[in-house]
Amino acid sequence: MITTRLGNKTDFEGVLALQSRYLYRNLSDEERKKGFVTTPFTVSQLEEILLQNGLFIAETEDGTIVSYVFAGSWKYFEQWEIFNFMVSRFPKLSFQGKEITTLNSFQYGPICIDEKHRGTGLLNKIFEEMRLEFFKKYPISITFINKVNAISTNAHTKKLGWEIIDEFQFNNNTYIGLALDMSKSVL
Numbered sequence: 001m002i003t004t005r006l007g008n009k010t011d012f013e014g015v016l017a018l019q020s021r022y023l024y025r026n027l028s029d030e031e032r033k034k035g036f037v038t039t040p041f042t043v044s045q046l047e048e049i050l051l052q053n054g055l056f057i058a059e060t061e062d063g064t065i066v067s068y069v070f071a072g073s074w075k076y077f078e079q080w081e082i083f084n085f086m087v088s089r090f091p092k093l094s095f096q097g098k099e100i101t102t103l104n105s106f107q108y109g110p111i112c113i114d115e116k117h118r119g120t121g122l123l124n125k126i127f128e129e130m131r132l133e134f135f136k137k138y139p140i141s142i143t144f145i146n147k148v149n150a151i152s153t154n155a156h157t158k159k160l161g162w163e164i165i166d167e168f169q170f171n172n173n174t175y176i177g178l179a180l181d182m183s184k185s186v187l
Helices: 009-022 043-050 081-092 122-134 150-159
Strands: 003-006 055-059 065-072 105-113 140-146 163-170 173-181
Touching: 003 122, 009 043, 009 055, 009 065, 009 105, 043 055, 055 122, 065 122, 081 140, 081 163, 081 173, 105 122, 122 150, 140 150, 150 173
Parallel strands: 105 140
Antiparallel strands: 003 055, 055 065, 065 105, 140 173, 163 173
C-alpha cells in the first residue's frame, strides 16, 4: 500500500535518489519518452521548500519514496530564471476569466513518479494531498511542461483537468503553460 503525506527532512535522500533517476540530463532519448523532470533540487532548496509545506511524498510500506511533488510561492521559485519569465507573461494571461498574479497563484511542480507506479492512480492521490494544503492560500495553480514531455502533458490535462493557457520559448525549448482551479478535487 502506498501512502501520501507532507515531506520532511528524513525524505531528502529518497527524493534526491528519485530525482536523479528521472532527471532529463541523466536519461537517454528513449527513456525520456516515458517522462522526466528537468529541475534538479539541492538539499538547501529542499530545506527551504519545507518552510512552505511545499514537499509532498508518496511512499511504500517499507518507506521507499516512489513519488514527490513540489509546490511553492513565486518568491521561492524565482531562483530559477524560467519562473521569472513565466511571471512576466502573467499580464497577458487569464484563467477562467480571472487575471493571474503572484498573489492568487502558485507554482506546482515538478512531480516525479517512479515508473513502476505510473498509471496506478498515484498521480491523483499525491496531487490531491498537495491541493488540499495549497488551496488554503491560493485559488489557482500554474505550471509548465516541456512540449516534448507528452506523457506529462496528457497526464495533467486528462487525469487532473489542467487547462493549457500559454505556450512559450525558453532556452531553446518550447513549453506549455497550464492552470488549474484549486477548488476542484482530482479524486
